[in-house]
Amino acid sequence: MLRKLRHLDLIGYWSLGLGVFVKLSIYSLRKTLYDGQAKAINCQTTAGEITILNNHRPLISIVKNGVIKIIDEKDKEHFVKAISGFLEVKPENEARFIVEE
Template sequence: MKIIIISYQKILFQGNIISIIAPGYCGYFQILKNHAPLISILKNGFLKLELESEKKKIKIKGGFLQVKKNMVIIIL
């Protein structure tokens, strides 16, 4: 699954991931491969990315997340 995380200044992360856990408006949720299309508001918290060889944690202050055809786009 591909992901791109964009802030108003630059691209924070771009690449392939196994899963992502994101802070949604009503709580954290997880996205895996072949997830149904989804748009969500994100609140303050951490994006937890699971890559093939490591895990990353990115602190955010809200934003939007879209999932479509194994592509996750996050705008902060």
């Protein structure tokens, strides 16, 4: 089960003026599931649950069955179901998922 992101912690972080959004793209074999800016991305990987914020270290990981939770630049929550897939986080504040839905 996903643990909820601590929204108040994120609000405190963004109020410091440190907020740079992550460019997020989530693709399935059939379509684009999400393409936009994100303040935070939370998902299950084979290494455990992770949350991606701006300036995250580069990473390539396998995504496990679960929900990818996205908080966009307007603090709206989005949820994308993933059966499995891959995640790549690039050093330029960019994250890409290729998932099976």
